Amino acid sequence: MADVTLLVMGNTGMPAWGQDQIRRLSEQARRRGVTLVGADTPENLRSATARDLSYVDDVVALDVHHPEACRAWAATRPPVDAVLTVRELSVLPTAVIARELGLAGNDPDAVRRVRTKDLCRQRLREAGFPQPRTAVCDNAADAERFLSETGPGPWVVKPRDGLASIGVSLIDGPAQLPDALRKFHEPSAAMSPLPASPYFLVETFVAGDEYSAEGIVLDGEPQVLSLTRKAVTEGFISTSQQQPSGLDEATDLLARDTVARGLKAVGITRGIFHIELWVTPSGIVLGEFHCRGGGDFIHALVEHTRPGLELYGTLVDDLLGRTPRPLPAPARAARVDFLFAPPGRLRAVRGWDELVRHPAVLAADLQVRPGDVIPPEKDSFTRSGVFVTGADSADELDGLATRLAGGVVFDTEADDEGVPLALAENA
Structure with missing residues (x-):
């Protein structure tokens, strides 16, 4: 019988890559003698499949998207030794539970900063990292004013705390703002657990090749496991991801160092991370930060390219205060x-x-x-x-x-x- 319990925040209702993440987490944690408790909303648990439920040993009904509900639940002192999530909308509630229970986890304020894109950009600017100019707007007039001050464009219109390119538009001028704002306000099932925000961001466009960094923070030190080359549509929808990235050695090292310093600057001290970035003629520009692994099967690329790596097992070891196994060296290639x-x-x-x-x-x-x-x-x-x-x-x-x-x-x-x-x- 396992002697430690891991709470998995959001274990059902996933896209295919999320289901694969939970499967790998389950297998790797159970090999370490860990009991898994899946937490999800009552609605998600009612519609959970037998396969979903087979990945955990027990379930608890909990509003895994709302920090205060999770704080109140944690105040009952449930017997939990570690908590994690693979779901973007649960990263803040996960941090709140860890703080309430005195478990290993990120500072909720740091996670809130990362989830709120303009606050993350501001912290990075203050730390000396180049960032696009950003305005927080709640009406078209504010956005038009920013466009006039930062021309000639283009610009990106996006939610403050979104995901998966939902509500994101690239515009060349004020005439395209109405369509961009209509797209921003369109309801999204993926974002429905959170209340709709009236605020949106307008940012100056960063011209460069898009990549992302995948890794894990161990003993407080970010370990960049891989850089991912990505291709996207004009609407920023990913069409492919590939590892290794194909970057030259100097740029690869610069990107890894920039990501590690950026994580420390925004205050992320635990867990798996996925950091978007651009390689530009003037250097590395950090994009959006995520306190969880990348979607789109990126986790599968990371584990395949480092034969023998157990990404989630390594995370479990770190959260439980165990010494993680040495990280295997990269030796293969993979793409989605x-x-x-x-x-x-x-x-x-x-x-x-x-x-x-x-x-x-x-x-x-x-x-x-x-x-x-x-x-x-x-x-x-x-x-x-x-x-x-x-x-x-x-x-x-x-x-x-x-x-x-x-x-x-x-x-x-x-x-x-x-x-x-x-x-x-x-x-």
């Missing part, structure tokens, strides 16, 4: 690719089964089915499919991923609202 069906009613998907059976495919999830109405691309939750490939070297991956994606065909036709007929191959 997303597929996009054209808008319309989906009639058929061809080639998916062949993709799934390929020996280089580490994970795959088809997120649409025949009969579904495919909406226009809006955010990361409107992508149609995802697959992860692994290889011994990066040279093998690009061509392989292109061939596999090109073999999948989405056959769509006009729906009742007149979306045009389309047939898409994912080249």
Whole structure:
């Protein structure tokens, strides 16, 4: 019988990559003799699958998105030895529970700072890091004033505390603001656990190649495990992620050092992290910070490229005060690719089964089915499919991923609202 208990905040209702994170966490924690208690909202627990529930030993109904509800629950002194989450909207409640129970965790004020993007940028500026100029707005007039002061553009309009590219727009001028604000105000199921905020951000656009840093803080020191090269649409929706990043050695070292210093500057002292960044002609510019691992199966890339690494087991060891195992060296390559069906009613998907059976495919999830109405691309939750490939070297991956994606065909036709007929191959 395990002698320690780990509380997992938000263990059901995940996208495919979140489910895979929970699976790996469960396996790695149980190998360490840890009992897992899953905490989630009553609604999520009622709709949980048998597979969801198999990853934990017990469950507790808790509003895992609201700090005060979690603080009140923690005040009952539940028998918990460590607490963590893989869910963005639960990082602050997780920190609150850790603080209330005297467990290892991040300072809730630091987590709140990271979740509120303008506050994070301000702290980084104060510490000497280059950052885009940012305005917090609650109306179009405020935004127009910022645009006039910071031209010629472009600019990014985004939520203060969003995720998954929800409500994010790139604009060239004031004429595009109304559409951007309509997008910002559109309801989102992913953000529905939190109250809608009237505030949005307008930022000057950073021109550079996009990457992210994946790692873990051990004994107070950030360990950057990998840098990820990413490709995105004009609407900032990720289309692929790849490790290793392909950066030259000097830029790689600079990015790692910048990320580590940035984490210390904003006050993050525990846990897995995912930090977005740009490589620009003038250096590294840090983007959004996350006190949890990256989505989009990035965790699978990290573990595949470092054979033998147990990312979540390492986190569990650290939270419990145990000495983590040595971090394995990087030795392989991996990437994740997303597929996009054209808008319309989906009639058929061809080639998916062949993709799934390929020996280089580490994970795959088809997120649409025949009969579904495919909406226009809006955010990361409107992508149609995802697959992860692994290889011994990066040279093998690009061509392989292109061939596999090109073999999948989405056959769509006009729906009742007149979306045009389309047939898409994912080249």
